[in-house]
Amino acid sequence: MSGANHVDIRTLSHPETATLEGKNKFLGFWFFLGGETVLFGTLFATFIALRNRVATGPSSQELFSLPLTFLSTIILLVSSLTSVFAVLAMKEYKIRQMQLWFWLTVVLGLAFLGLEITEFKEYVHEGLGYTTSAFSSSFYTLVGTHGCHVLFGVLWISALMIQSYKKGITTVTAPKYYVSALYWHFIDVVWVFIFTIVYLLGILGG
Amino acid sequence: MTANAHALAAYNQRKGFLSWLWTWLSTVDHKRIAILYLFGGGLFFVIGGIEALLIRIQLAVPQNDFLVGSTYNEVVTMHGTTMIFLAAMPLVFAMMNAVVPLQIGARDVAFPFVNALGFWLFFLGGIVLNTSWFLGGAPAGGWTAYAPLTTEFLGTGSDFYLLGLQLSGAGTLMGAINFMVTIINMRAPGMTFMRMPLFTWTSLITSTLILFAFPPLTVGLFLEFFDHIFHANFFNTAKGGNAIIFEHIFWIFGHPEVYILVLPAFGIISEVVATFSKKRLFGYTSMVFATVLIGFLSFMVWVHHMFTVGLGPMANSLFALATMTIAVPTGMKIFNWLFTMWGGQIHFTTANLFAVGFVPTFVMGGVTGVMLAVPSADSQYHDSYFVIAHFHYVIIGGVVFGLLAGLFYWWPKMFGKILNETLGKITFWTFFIGFHLTFFPQHFLGLIGMPRRYFTYFPDEGLNTWNHISSIGAIGMAIGAIVLVINIVITTAKGQKAAGDAWGIGRTLEWSIPSPPPEYNFAQTPLVKGIDTFWKEKMEGNKKVTPAEPLGDIHMPNPTILPFLMSIALTIAAYGFIFANQTSASRPLCLVIAAFGIGLMLLLMLIHSIKDDPGFHYHKEEIIEIEKGAE
Numbered sequence: 001m002s003g004a005n006h007v008d009i010r011t012l013s014h015p016e017t018a019t020l021e022g023k024n025k026f027l028g029f030w031f032f033l034g035g036e037t038v039l040f041g042t043l044f045a046t047f048i049a050l051r052n053r054v055a056t057g058p059s060s061q062e063l064f065s066l067p068l069t070f071l072s073t074i075i076l077l078v079s080s081l082t083s084v085f086a087v088l089a090m091k092e093y094k095i096r097q098m099q100l101w102f103w104l105t106v107v108l109g110l111a112f113l114g115l116e117i118t119e120f121k122e123y124v125h126e127g128l129g130y131t132t133s134a135f136s137s138s139f140y141t142l143v144g145t146h147g148c149h150v151l152f153g154v155l156w157i158s159a160l161m162i163q164s165y166k167k168g169i170t171t172v173t174a175p176k177y178y179v180s181a182l183y184w185h186f187i188d189v190v191w192v193f194i195f196t197i198v199y200l201l202g203i204l205g206g
Numbered sequence: 207m208t209a210n211a212h213a214l215a216a217y218n219q220r221k222g223f224l225s226w227l228w229t230w231l232s233t234v235d236h237k238r239i240a241i242l243y244l245f246g247g248g249l250f251f252v253i254g255g256i257e258a259l260l261i262r263i264q265l266a267v268p269q270n271d272f273l274v275g276s277t278y279n280e281v282v283t284m285h286g287t288t289m290i291f292l293a294a295m296p297l298v299f300a301m302m303n304a305v306v307p308l309q310i311g312a313r314d315v316a317f318p319f320v321n322a323l324g325f326w327l328f329f330l331g332g333i334v335l336n337t338s339w340f341l342g343g344a345p346a347g348g349w350t351a352y353a354p355l356t357t358e359f360l361g362t363g364s365d366f367y368l369l370g371l372q373l374s375g376a377g378t379l380m381g382a383i384n385f386m387v388t389i390i391n392m393r394a395p396g397m398t399f400m401r402m403p404l405f406t407w408t409s410l411i412t413s414t415l416i417l418f419a420f421p422p423l424t425v426g427l428f429l430e431f432f433d434h435i436f437h438a439n440f441f442n443t444a445k446g447g448n449a450i451i452f453e454h455i456f457w458i459f460g461h462p463e464v465y466i467l468v469l470p471a472f473g474i475i476s477e478v479v480a481t482f483s484k485k486r487l488f489g490y491t492s493m494v495f496a497t498v499l500i501g502f503l504s505f506m507v508w509v510h511h512m513f514t515v516g517l518g519p520m521a522n523s524l525f526a527l528a529t530m531t532i533a534v535p536t537g538m539k540i541f542n543w544l545f546t547m548w549g550g551q552i553h554f555t556t557a558n559l560f561a562v563g564f565v566p567t568f569v570m571g572g573v574t575g576v577m578l579a580v581p582s583a584d585s586q587y588h589d590s591y592f593v594i595a596h597f598h599y600v601i602i603g604g605v606v607f608g609l610l611a612g613l614f615y616w617w618p619k620m621f622g623k624i625l626n627e628t629l630g631k632i633t634f635w636t637f638f639i640g641f642h643l644t645f646f647p648q649h650f651l652g653l654i655g656m657p658r659r660y661f662t663y664f665p666d667e668g669l670n671t672w673n674h675i676s677s678i679g680a681i682g683m684a685i686g687a688i689v690l691v692i693n694i695v696i697t698t699a700k701g702q703k704a705a706g707d708a709w710g711i712g713r714t715l716e717w718s719i720p721s722p723p724p725e726y727n728f729a730q731t732p733l734v735k736g737i738d739t740f741w742k743e744k745m746e747g748n749k750k751v752t753p754a755e756p757l758g759d760i761h762m763p764n765p766t767i768l769p770f771l772m773s774i775a776l777t778i779a780a781y782g783f784i785f786a787n788q789t790s791a792s793r794p795l796c797l798v799i800a801a802f803g804i805g806l807m808l809l810l811m812l813i814h815s816i817k818d819d820p821g822f823h824y825h826k827e828e829i830i831e832i833e834k835g836a837e
Contacts, residue, residue, distance in 0.1 A: 020391065020392070023391055024316040024317065024387050024391050024392075027386075027387050027390060027391060028316060028317060028383050028384070028386075028387040031383045031386055031387065031417055032383055034417055034418065035379060035383070035417050035418070035420070035421050036421070038417075038418050038421040038422060039421035039422075039424060039425055042421065042422045042425040042426075042455060042458075043425055045451075046425070046429065046440065046451055046455070049448060049451055050440070050446065050447065050448065050451075053445075053446025053447065053448070054446065055439070055444075055445040055446045130436065130437075130438060131436070131437045131438060131439065131445075132439075132445070133439060133445050133446050134439040134440060134442070134445055134446035134447040134448070135446065136439075137432065137433075137438035137439045137440055137447075138440065141428075141429070141432060141438070141440075155808070159812055159815055159816075160815070163815070163816060172818055176815070
């Protein structure tokens with residue numbers, strides 16, 4: 001089944017789904033993202049229900065700053081674009097280019113995480129601890145879960161890239177690169193919703 | 207066994223018990239994982255059953271003091287939790303693992319590694335939950351673990367519930383994705399969707415429901431976990447939290463869960479009834495349609511568990527209508543089974559007895575279900591024994607009867623020996639009569655006004671006789687279960703060896719290969735020509751199914767210990783969090799242990815990513831040898 005190495009891999013236009021294993025990974029990962037969507041959906045619903053329950057703590061209007069989260073959004077959106085370039089390079093078997101674009105994605109992911117940590121520190125400083133109010137708990141849980149996903153994505157893509165120097169682009173590795181990029185798009189999409197529902201709505205006070 | 211020996215020799219040279227243990231800990235073969243699920247689930251089924259008996263002993267007479275107060279609460283909670291998550295779910299997965307790849311003509315599942323990981327997470331999660339008995343007390347907040355009761359007013363037992371179910375829930379989710387991909391991507395040539403056996407169809411729909419229903423459970427458990435261990439405020443009203451959110455989240459999971467359990471049982475019944483009526487399943491297309499429709503509607507009805515919360519007449523009416531709608535596709539199924547039997551040559555084997563016993567029993571549970579779907583009436587039934595009677599009729603009368611039918615039907619395929627029919631019939635009659643004796647009176651107890659989860663009642667409330675009868679019935683069910691265990695032991699020791707087509711009238715692909723099947727299942731991938739393709743071939747005078755490919759080498763994955771180690775890592779993390787809450791002195795240390803467990807998990811994932819499994823091959827000559835030996 002993984003014996004597709006006999007044919008010249010460069011004749012395949014879709015190395016990520018050239019084998020049954022690749023097809024399975026591709027489909028299975030889409031299903032996994034379906035489950036993740038429901039997971040984030042539940043966290044969003046909880047947040048929406050609790051976002052004005054600030055008890056004695058600060059509210060979102062007092063805390064959030066648009067420039068900072070806008071910067072985070074731009075960084076993450078650009079990182080999605082770089083991962084698209086990485087996958088395009090993969091399909092053309094340009095391994096150096098693929099590595100470059102994926103490493104860039106990782107760097108942007110790290111920058112995003114850095115901003116998020118600074119932001120959380122600032123909020124804690126201003127009196128919004130995890131246990132302050134129902135709003136604070138649901139805010140940190142939703143945004144923190146997304147942050148953990150970004151961290152995992154950074155670790156995952158890095159691990160794949162380090163291996164890519166040795167393993168190259170094959171029918172075994174291509175599905176892995178491809179689904180890691182899918183994952184990255186997914187956390188990007190989740191962030192778009194966080195930006196809208198948590199931050200924009202939070203600043204406008206809706 | 208040659209297949210297994212081959213895999214083993216390729217991997218290690220150890221002998222004796224250790225080698226046996228290693229085989230099972232490292233297996234990625236879906237047939238072996240099915241056996242693991244069967245015995246894992248069976249173990250918890252026995253534990254949950256003993257808890258049920260303890261409950262019935264306590265309630266046998268009024269003002270009994272056998273189990274009182276929080277001990278009773280613990281037993282009730284653990285009975286429900288164990289039966290749903292640790293007995294019914296894994297037994298469903300046992301059937302799916304044993305049968306689905308064979309029914310679609312596949313050599314393996316899509317993700318053998320993930321399949322093994324799913325099992326070990328379920329099993330260790332169950333162990334974590336059950337160790338609570340010895341480590342400071344079991345959870346006592348009911349199987350629904352409502353907040354703020356669980357998060358604020360109960361002791362550390364809740365942590366075992368929250369972390370244990372988190373582990374086993376993750377395992378279930380992985381298993382579901384595995385089966386969805388297996389069924390969609392790995393069907394043999396000619397096996398179109400509308401030719402798939404109904405058990406495979408219901409497995410597909412159940413897996414889809416798991417995919418969308420389990421993440422809310424994961425979130426709900428996490429939120430309670432954060433409230434309980436890190437003092438978050440999701441359900442803490444004093445700081446703005448709202449406990450009703452948990453009820454919504456729990457039932458958005460909890461209602462589909464009911465269908466997750468019962469749909470595979472419907473699938474089993476469809477197979478068993480058709481086979482033992484020697485007829486094609488009546489209304490195949492409508493069966494598939496009904497299955498999909500039930501799966502879809504199951505996400506639209508969760509509020510019927512919350513009619514008395516006070517969400518308003520509009521919400522209650524809409525959800526009541528949606529709930530009643532489910533009776534339509536379910537009714538279609540019932541009639542299709544009856545019409546399948548109509549005019550057939552019915553063989554009353556034990557498997558078929560359970561299937562036939564299922565039909566009226568499940569209908570009774572369905573009728574009380576429609577009664578409960580009326581919000582105004584539900585205010586009377588809510589939290590009474592009427593509800594207990596209802597859901598035991600659908601879960602035992604539906605899921606357990608279905609699973610027992612499947613167990614007797616597919617046991618020869620799984621183990622190569624036919625279960626003793628005489629003992630099987632004793633099991634059926636004691637279990638069937640015992641069941642109705644236990645739960646039928648509970649309808650009346652509920653209508654008289656006995657609330658659920660109370661540990662006792664007064665002698666002058668008119669509840670004595672019905673409770674007494676109910677407890678006697680439980681003995682019947684226990685005898686049925688014990689006879690089944692005896693049957694399994696006797697059959698294993700000296701059972702009658704089963705042929706490939708063990709019942710002689712098999713219709714689907716699993717009966718076209720030896721019992722038990724070789725590790726690679728099909729020496730040649732079969733060519734599927736229609737619904738019940740094996741039956742079709744037999745009617746055309748062929749002994750074997752037409753192959754779709756010439757005989758050649760078969761590639762198989764190597765066994766691996768990583769799934770087991772990963773589950774151990776997450777178990778370490780779970781215990782770290784659990785003990786972090788027990789004494790404040792050791793809290794930092796426990797959190798470090800939890801972090802270590804998560805770190806170990808990430809490390810093992812890295813190892814899995816780096817180490818590509820080249821697998822191994824069964825060579826053509828070997829396959830010819832094995833196939834000869836099986837005949």
